[in-house]
Amino acid sequence: MKHLLTSPKFITISLAILALVIIPLTLIEVQSQTNIKQNAESILWVTDQSASTACATDGSGANIAVSFTNSETPSSSTEMNVTAKDQQTGDSVNMGSIQGGATSIIKTGETSLQAGTVTFALSWTNGQSGTDSRTATYTAVNNCVPTPTPTPLSSPTPTPTTPPGMPTPTICPTLQPVQNVKIICPNCQLSPTPVPSL
Numbered sequence: 001m002k003h004l005l006t007s008p009k010f011i012t013i014s015l016a017i018l019a020l021v022i023i024p025l026t027l028i029e030v031q032s033q034t035n036i037k038q039n040a041e042s043i044l045w046v047t048d049q050s051a052s053t054a055c056a057t058d059g060s061g062a063n064i065a066v067s068f069t070n071s072e073t074p075s076s077s078t079e080m081n082v083t084a085k086d087q088q089t090g091d092s093v094n095m096g097s098i099q100g101g102a103t104s105i106i107k108t109g110e111t112s113l114q115a116g117t118v119t120f121a122l123s124w125t126n127g128q129s130g131t132d133s134r135t136a137t138y139t140a141v142n143n144c145v146p147t148p149t150p151t152p153l154s155s156p157t158p159t160p161t162t163p164p165g166m167p168t169p170t171i172c173p174t175l176q177p178v179q180n181v182k183i184i185c186p187n188c189q190l191s192p193t194p195v196p197s198l
Helices: 008-042
Strands: 047-055 062-070 080-086 092-098 101-107 116-124 131-138
Touching (some): 062 116, 080 101, 092 101
């Protein structure tokens, strides 16, 4: 048996079998690694993002407008799920699946914000592995106070006045039609006209 293991024929056959098995397996592994590397290089998370602050027009506080553009080659395999989170307040907005550019608003409800950062959390919509994040900065905003709602000015109810020395008019309820009443107006320049009776 020892002679068989050291014979040149056995060694040659063993090397041939190893070559036929090991070399193809090695080539398959190298090809697989190359494909993985090419896929990783072709999906680069090419994005553009920004954030800016402004007071809400409805007076509800400071808003952060976040904008995200997915600059990957447009296809369903390069859509990204995007969530933007303000690091200062912890408020966030789910921007959903982004194939092209999109803008959303983070409503903070704060009256002022210091300059800060928004973090965009990224993942692939089609479920392929990998996540990433991007950041954008914004400037401070101050005095975002609710706008007071103007109250309508009410016109004062006129109060009847009488000249000095004159009695205060009295209003009496009447249940029957009034007849034969003559109204004398001392402050009127009209000549008194009798009221026709009913």
